[in-house]
Amino acid sequence: MLTIEELKNKSSQYLNDKKSIAIQLSKDILAEPETGYKEFKTNKKIYDVLKSLDLEIVNNLAITGLMTTIHGAKPGPHIAVIGELDGLPVPGHPFSDKDTNAAHACGHHIQIGNMLATLFALNSEEILNNLSGSISFIAVPSEEYVEIEWRNEQRSKGEFEFLGGKQELVKLGIFDDIDISMMTHARGNFSGFGYGGTGNGLVAKFIEFHGKSSHAGGDPHLGINALNAANLSMSNIHANRETFYDDHHIRVHPIITLGGSVVNQVPEIVTLETFVRGASLEAIKNANLKVDNCLRAGAMAVGAEVEITTLPGYFPLFHDSNLQEIYKKNLQNTENKSSELDHGGGSTDMGDLAHLMPVIHPYVGGATDASAHTAGFIVEDYDLAVVEAGKMMAFTIIDLLYDGASTGKEIISKHTPRLSKSEYLKTMREFSNVEIANYNIG
Template sequence: MNLKNICDKNINSNKDIPREVSLEILEFAESGYKEIKTAEKVIKAFERLGQKDIQSGIAITGIRTTLDTGKPGPNIAVIGELDGLPVPGHPHENQENGMAHACGHHAQIGSMLTVLTGLSDKKILDNISGKITFFAVPAEEFVEIQWRNELRKSGDIEFLGGKQEMIKLGAFDDVDIAMMTHTTPRKIKFSYGGTDNGLVAKFIEFKGIASHAGASPESGINALNAANIAISAINSQRETFKDEDHIRVHPIITKGGNVVSAVPDQVNIETFIRGASIDSILDANKKVDNCLKAGALATGAEVKITTIAGYLPLNNNYDLLEIYKKNLNDNFNEKELILDGHSGGSTDMGDISNLIPSIHPYVGGCSGNSNHSVDMVVDNYDLAILESGRMMAHTIIDLLKNDAEKSKKIIKKFTPKFNKKRYLELLRSLTNEEEYLS
């Protein structure tokens, strides 16, 4: 009996369900920790596909449900992300909140559901061991940071990323291996194996003294000048960043003053500091803090720096990737498959990948300038949802057949970068507030 053939037949005969759910979600994109309607659709889809025990409301909107073979063995997570992000003018912008699925997360939910349609079959489950747990996770996009920071302060969440919060709450405690497939508008069928930067986020408030900008600027302290000096100082640090660390510091000024006739007494900056390793992020973070203080020192302003833990660098597990890649090669032409290098972007799948063996490949079937751009849309749902789900389902069959021999080997060989306790300590140590009075 060829389990992969049975899986493909199941996917084909149920293909309308993941597609319908994805297209529905596309029309009412919601941002992180607000994915209420999106989560309802996913729960309904799980029920429609025969899942009975569905845990919901984890980290506000997160969901998980398990397909159990009834035999002992590893638990493999298949992840889909629930959130959209603010992209004004996107063709599928939600007019109520300005959010859009310009990162294709609606298609990820579809590909996760496709895996369930393929594997939820007695003939398959009788011939594999262990469990497969399906996750719909909130808040992957690191956006609306100030709003999320308020949620953090009120105790509704501790971490800004949905997977981080779900890890803390124990939703991944029983999971041994994780995978998901992200969409990309690059002209490829699949790409795999790439690494991503990690990040910390900052918001910075410069406080000066307002005075009449024409009549008495000498009696004010110009917070905008402090911010400009700080940004120039940050730019002067760029030559100190090593190429291999892929440091990205990209500040924006979110408030530049109150009125043109007064010396600005309040200027706010937000920035990410991204890097390929935790050490390099910490190094750049310290330099940026010094530059911010230099702006305050030069002008006599005050600066309050709030630093918030972002995501950890992403690493794919190469043993797991080997199995996934073999399935790609069995189904696609080598020219349609790309081995990725390093990306300056970041994802909280990075956090998962530091704890358990994980893969985060990409699937094409989209058009547009890049993920997050106003023209990024999925235009080939068969590839983005069905084929991407099918490749994960085939990989899971390989991992869990023969008494889950292959996955047990991968788990045994894997050395996590952190255990959960150390991981949570790291995130907590990265989050802090500092006031500098010059």
């Protein structure tokens, strides 16, 4: 039996032999970005690589997801390594799709690459014969919470229930027998690796204000201006910001997606989209109630109607401290720079999994000094973001599944899930709501 350090050295060699494949797959995905639940080309690219390795593939999970599983010599914990398939619309990004504006401005293409790199590091008899347990590599659709109107239409048709891919896979039972999950996310304006920290959760809102059209110059008094209702609502939200507790990390950031039809007509229909983000489920619920009051008040002030659709978003992110400590030690045993992160205002459906099982969601640098979701966000160091990131996850998995998976079993036994699957799904569905308030007195 190899020692644990010998195993890690061997796994590193196996990865180095095939790292060009993982890097090239990342670059191929970068070149043809797709948004959530539409990642068909991306799915095919990954499928072809996995098929070339003679692996058994489970395909078409939540439309575009896929997975493969490898097994140690003995039974033990089941670990998931996750990569996300989708990009998001970012006009002006140098690698954006010319028709859809989709771009990998959040680095999901390197997640698929470092997921594959982890597979290359572990998928040999020499490694697996020393491990107890299974490792699934899951390419997950739709992490970016965008195109809400389109997704809600698909949801109403029964194509899926939840707008986030991991959420849908939880519902479908893909994570039922998985004990631990991990993934590594890209980060801009950052060097080395970041571990720990927490992140906001969110609910999404789609709002329609209905007024009454009239000639904007000749008869504005006959109309009900839906744009005024929307503007007042946003001002109401701004007036509430001082009521948000600092440690709740509330973020409310609406956009107008339809501001009217023509300039010489009083706007009859105006639509908004917004997220309500917060550091805990209770904070999100409280802020969401305030936002609903603001929306009703804006409609009431001008005698309009407002339809408020609230959709379940993502749960707040946190990490299992014991699992994180193992990952941290692997970072410290390499030449890679690493640092512990604080709270982040963004959101991910990895937070949903964190409520169900032990997870880690570290970050890796290697991108430009630009914020994610912008045209300037471009991954430059693929050796770091793909190869080294995959190596760190592989080393962590070896720690977990070595010696009869004693460490992995200990982490699982010490972890208390915050929610059961049924409690999680119930909470998700309770966030879903449609309210219509009509204040038209004419």
